[in-house]
Amino acid sequence: MDTRTVLTIAGMAAVTYLIRSLPQLVLGDRRIPTGLDRYLRYLAHALIAAVIAVSLFLARGRIETEAAPARAAALAAAIVVAAWSGRPVLGMVAGAAVVAAFAA
Amino acid sequence: MASVPPTPSARAPFRTGAAAAVPIWLAFVPTSFALGLAARAYGLGLGEVLLMSAFVYAGPAQFAALEPLASAKPAAQVILTTLLINLRFAVMSAAIAPYFRGVGRTRRLLAAHVLSASSFVLPFAHFQRQGALPAEGGARADEGRRNLDYYLGIGLTSFVVWVVGSGAGYLAALTVPAAFGEALRFLLPGYFASLLTIELRRGPAMGVAAASFLAALPAAHLWGDWGWLGSAVAIGTAALLAERWIRARS
Numbered sequence: 001m002d003t004r005t006v007l008t009i010a011g012m013a014a015v016t017y018l019i020r021s022l023p024q025l026v027l028g029d030r031r032i033p034t035g036l037d038r039y040l041r042y043l044a045h046a047l048i049a050a051v052i053a054v055s056l057f058l059a060r061g062r063i064e065t066e067a068a069p070a071r072a073a074a075l076a077a078a079i080v081v082a083a084w085s086g087r088p089v090l091g092m093v094a095g096a097a098v099v100a101a102f103a104a
Numbered sequence: 105m106a107s108v109p110p111t112p113s114a115r116a117p118f119r120t121g122a123a124a125a126v127p128i129w130l131a132f133v134p135t136s137f138a139l140g141l142a143a144r145a146y147g148l149g150l151g152e153v154l155l156m157s158a159f160v161y162a163g164p165a166q167f168a169a170l171e172p173l174a175s176a177k178p179a180a181q182v183i184l185t186t187l188l189i190n191l192r193f194a195v196m197s198a199a200i201a202p203y204f205r206g207v208g209r210t211r212r213l214l215a216a217h218v219l220s221a222s223s224f225v226l227p228f229a230h231f232q233r234q235g236a237l238p239a240e241g242g243a244r245a246d247e248g249r250r251n252l253d254y255y256l257g258i259g260l261t262s263f264v265v266w267v268v269g270s271g272a273g274y275l276a277a278l279t280v281p282a283a284f285g286e287a288l289r290f291l292l293p294g295y296f297a298s299l300l301t302i303e304l305r306r307g308p309a310m311g312v313a314a315a316s317f318l319a320a321l322p323a324a325h326l327w328g329d330w331g332w333l334g335s336a337v338a339i340g341t342a343a344l345l346a347e348r349w350i351r352a353r354s
Contacts, residue, residue: 001151009152011183012169013159016190021216023198025209026155038347040191042312043340044164047188049313050298050336051133051168052293053320065320067286074290075297082298083305089134091298092291 070102115251123225125193128222129265130260138291140273146290148176148287150274157270161220161263165189166270167292185333196224200255203231206248215252217297218259220266227255268303296304312343 056071057063065073074095082091116212135159143153148170156166162250165186172182197219204212231251303312316339 001149001155003212004176004179004354005148005152006155006180006300008169008173008179009156009299011158011179012186015183015187016160016162016165016193017217019190019193020219021213022198022203023194024204024212024216035250035344037195037339039344042197042309044189044192044311044317045300045304045309046340046343047185047333048164048296048335049316050320050332051185051342052296053317054324055168055171055330056293057321058324059164061326062142070286070294071154071290074294078297079301082301083354086302088295088298088302089131089138091301092138092294093199095288095294096290099290100284103286104282 070099073099073102117253118257119311120344121162121254121259122261123257124226124230125223125258125261128226128262130266131222132262133269134267135163137273137276138295139163140270140275141277141288142167142291143170143270144274144277144280145291148173152273154267155272157267158190160186161217161266162186162193163220163266164192164296168221170292181330181333188333188337193219196221196228200224200228201229203227203251204255207252211252215256215259216265217342219353220259223259223262225253226258227251230254246328247326308343308347312339315339 011019052075056075057068077093077098078095080091081094084087121175140153143156156169160166160169168189169182171177172185197216200219201212204215237291245272277288283327300310300313304313316336319335319339320332323335325331
């Protein structure tokens with residue numbers, strides 16, 4: 001295993017565990033304020049959407065123009081199938097099938 | 105508030121929780137399998153995938169880390185992204201904590217590791233239906249322990265399914281022809297997009313996601329990897345401020 005990767009995973013594990021466990025220690029029976037709850041949800045949604053854009057269309061700081069049409073079509077297919085079926089895995093598979101069809 | 109009916113043995117709540125978790129296992133199998141497939145496509149090792157699944161145990165953050173880990177992006181960026189994506193666990197942990205009243209701190213801290221969106225929603229809804237909030241002062245600590253056992257029945261078994269599933273997906277990817285590599289790399293954004301579509305079909309959060317999606321590429325072009333991260337945080341913050349402004353005016 002690559003040491004750098006393992007150390008990064010250890011860092012990811014540490015922050016995730018802190019997030020999960022701190023409320024059990026610090027907050028006790030008190031609830032997180034509603035405003036903070038909503039802010040954290042907005043942040044998570046914004047971040048995940050940004051990750052989608054970057055991982056689909058960007059490689060080493062440049063937009064991958066050649067692969068972009070196939071990936072955009074796959075993204076549209078994934079969104080439509082997920083909205084129709086209500087199942088994220090089905091949407092994901094539909095999008096991957098579109099990419100495979102473009103590559104064939 | 106009504107109490108939880110007495111259980112025949114100390115192990116019963118765990119088994120009841122495990123039985124209730126079957127739909128989560130069914131949902132986790134394809135998703136963790138896809139994570140293993142995608143991790144292989146990004147060039148990670150089996151040990152690294154298993155390590156991440158066992159110690160991070162957070163699907164969206166794990167998917168999001170694949171590309172930066174594969175391209176040796178700065179650790180600080182990966183860890184910050186993980187932190188921000190997983191902040192929602194703090195809300196879940198805080199919401200479920202009162203149901204474990206009376207349980208020792210060590211058990212609660214160990215149990216916290218298997219908290220996921222699914223293993224939160226199911227027991228939380230169950231506790232609310234049952235009116236299972238233990239009384240203050242430790243007088244009904246048994247209820248807290250039963251609740252924790254029920255939660256562990258869901259959380260621990262789902263955790264095992266997740267770790268095994270990601271390993272199985274990785275091993276299955278070894279047999280996938282190279283021509284399907286491009287399709288495998290779509291699994292990460294495809295999973296996220298599908299998840300967001302289902303979660304945000306209603307409400308203003310869909311606008312937040314769309315704005316962040318559109319801003320990410322120019323921000324990354326202008327300011328590199330920190331650019332898209334910064335634009336996402338800015339848009340999330342702006343959404344909350346806009347919501348408050350609209351509420352204040354109405």
